[in-house]
């Protein structure tokens with residue numbers, strides 16, 4: 001039942017595209033739809049303007065590629081990443097493939113830019129909160145003492161040493177969990193794979209991440225930003241070819257306790273779930289960066305997110321706080337389209353000046 005519900009939600013992200021697709025189905029170019037279940041989520045694949053056979057073959061290749069990455073990058077099912085995590089815990093070095101080494105380097109750079117708010121090295125905390133499972137955690141949250149036991153060891157992806165394919169960690173408490181940017185990175189690869197096959201119009205939609213190739217016939221692909229409070233969309237955005245939109249929110253996975261929804265996004269500074277921001281969406285041209293940034297902006301919260309967006313090179317972002325207030329950068333505000341009726345009230349937030357910084361530390365005070 002839950003999968004069906006999630007499928008409907010994912011379909012909602014394509015609602016505008018789907019509506020126009022219906023009109024085209026009988027005439028005009030062919031639109032091929034397939035849903036894959038990978039990365040713990042449903043991935044909607046839409047391929048436009050290709051023969052059924054070509055679209056089917058491309059989609060099958062995507063399925064194999066997602067399956068391969070799912071296996072290699074999974075945070076708790078045995079594969080390359082769990083082998084690396086075991087080696088780190090034992091104080092050894094482990095040889096990964098070039099792809100994972102590159103992803104970890106990208107993770108380190110993004111984590112540094114985020115001031116450590118996006119940190120794929122906090123897998124032990126994620127596991128402690130019960131999010132290393134296919135089903136949502138039940139039962140009480142972990143105790144302060146359990147959280148402190150991990151926090152006191154200060155695990156972070158910055159502790160990794162990556163020399164070619166050899167990865168080790170100066171801190172054995174590091175446990176990698178790539179969940180905050182793996183989907184984005186996988187969509188980047190999937191888009192490249194479709195392009196290499198000569199497909200130039202497609203949408204890939206994976207639980208909070210949408211990536212488009214080309215246009216939907218003579219119009220851009222139009223996707224929705226989900227309403228975190230109820231079924232529906234807060235707004236739609238038309239994506240230019242090559243653009244991606246990633247959303248992060250407490251509606252994706254959470255622990256329900258005492259009537260409270262505890263987000264699967266944790267604040268690496270405290271070890272506790274994010275509270276103030278219930279949804280963050282980032283539009284960019286790189287899936288991994290957009291995905292990482294959506295997570296980082298959720299953690300940054302109302303005061304700090306503009307600083308973190310600027311540091312991560314993000315111009316186009318929208319956040320919704322727990323009271324329902326919608327914030328958007330000027331670049332995002334200019335892109336928003338009403339889905340039904342009017343846009344919700346939006347507070348436009350200017351990003352701070354771009355002050356070059358090559359350290360990984362955020363300014364102490366939130367503005």
Ligand code: AMP
Nearest residue numbers: 117118119120179180248264265266295
């Ligand atoms: P996302 O839905 O992209 O925001 O990713 C959330 C997932 O990333 C969680 O389910 C965790 O596996 C992991 N995670 C949670 N908090 C963080 C964080 N602050 N930095 C990096 N990864 C995180």
Ligand code: MG
Nearest residue numbers: 180291292295
């Ligand atoms: Mg993310």
